[in-house]
Amino acid sequence: MGNMSLLISEPPLMVLPELAKQIGLNEAIVLQQVHYWLSKSDKVQDGHKWVYNSYEDWHKQFPFWGIATVKRAFTSLEKQGYLISANYNKAGFDKTKWYRIDYEKLAETESVIQRSDQNDPTSGSNRSNGADQNDPTKGSNRSDGADQNDPTYTRDYPETTTENNQENTAEKNNDHRDKPDDLREGVLRESFERLWSLYPAKRGKKAAFAHYKAWRRKSKQNTEAILAEKLQAYKAYLAAPQNSWRRPQDGSTWFNGGFEDDWSLPQQQPPLGRNDYLNGLTGRRYDE
Structure with missing residues (x-):
């Protein structure tokens, strides 16, 4: 059939079917592409790589x-x-x-998928869901970003047993103890x-909360009190x-950096008296 290149004639977008099942096909494609660019990014803010x-x-x-x-x-x-997201x-x-x-969120999803596979008697090494893309003999020389699925990025999950579940529960509890109280999910939700x-427009709440969490966790100086003060100025x-x-x-806009804009009111200037007016016109002092 000659040199067939009808299916792939350029670097392909890669996606794992298991991830697509969990978060949606379009979302999985976008997330993989963001991951690819993050691996090449030199934009570092607050200890994390970012792309924009x-x-x-x-x-x-x-x-x-x-x-x-x-x-x-x-x-x-x-x-x-x-x-x-941030600005x-x-x-x-x-x-x-x-x-x-x-x-961390992605690792939790991966853990759920792994446990589901281990508990599924029909799953095995002959799966056709794309898991073999982590085979060390495949893809390590590709230039399209798919090599991010090589074994060096793959976590090894143990068998699901009562003993391991108890250990995992203990580790999760320790993780919670290590986090500052005011940055835990539940506390941030209440905050x-x-x-x-108090916010005047009840639109975009879910996205607003995601932005608020990211902003609070970005710096210790980012507190509820500071944002409450900015909100008071915005309402005024x-x-x-x-x-x-x-x-x-919309809340999704204001909580995503909109509060950083200058919402202060201009200072009111006292009305000019007659002498002030004349002084300004001529440069002479009429009130002396």
């Missing part, structure tokens, strides 16, 4: 989708907790999102709910008569 692109630029990497589909995939990954842009008006992967009850800004035409931002 406009939706239009992301769309160039997925030309078989519309931009709306690309946006939905990224939004879904944020809501599911696999992608964490490290120098210009305040630049709202381009920066992304990193929550690899966010207090702020959300909206309540000012000259801003009555403004519509409050």
Whole structure:
């Protein structure tokens, strides 16, 4: 049949079927691509590598989708907790999102898949779900990013036994004890709910909470009290008569760095007296 190149004539986008089953096909494709670019990124903020692109630029990497589909995939990954977004842009008006992967969340999903396979009597070494992509004889010389699935990135999970389950439970408890109390999921949720009850627009709550968690965990200086103060200033800004035409931002926008904008009200200048006016016109002092 000659030199057949109908199926793959360029570096392919790789995705594991098991991941697609767990989080969605489009989401799995996007997550793999973000992982690929993170491996090449030199953008480090707060101890993590980040990548950033406009939706239009992301769309160039997925030309078989519309931009709306690309946006939905990224939004879904944020809501599911696999992608964490932030705004490290120098210009305040630049709202381009920066992304990193929550690899701890991904590891939990991988653990669920592994336990499910171990408990499934029909699973085995002859699976056709793409797991053989981790075979050390496959893909290590590929230039398309698929070599990120090589064995050096694969965790070895033990058999699921009562003893191991007890050890895993103890490890999880220790992990919770190691985390500062005010950064645990439940405590952050309560903190966010207090702020959300004061926020003027009840839209985009799930994404807003994800942004709030990422912001709180980014720095010890990022506290509920600081954001409450910024929220108070924002509400005062909206309540000012000259801003009555403004519509409050969606929570998903304001909690994603919108609070960093300058929402302070301009200082009111006292009215000029007659002498002040004349002094300003002529440069002479009429009140001496």
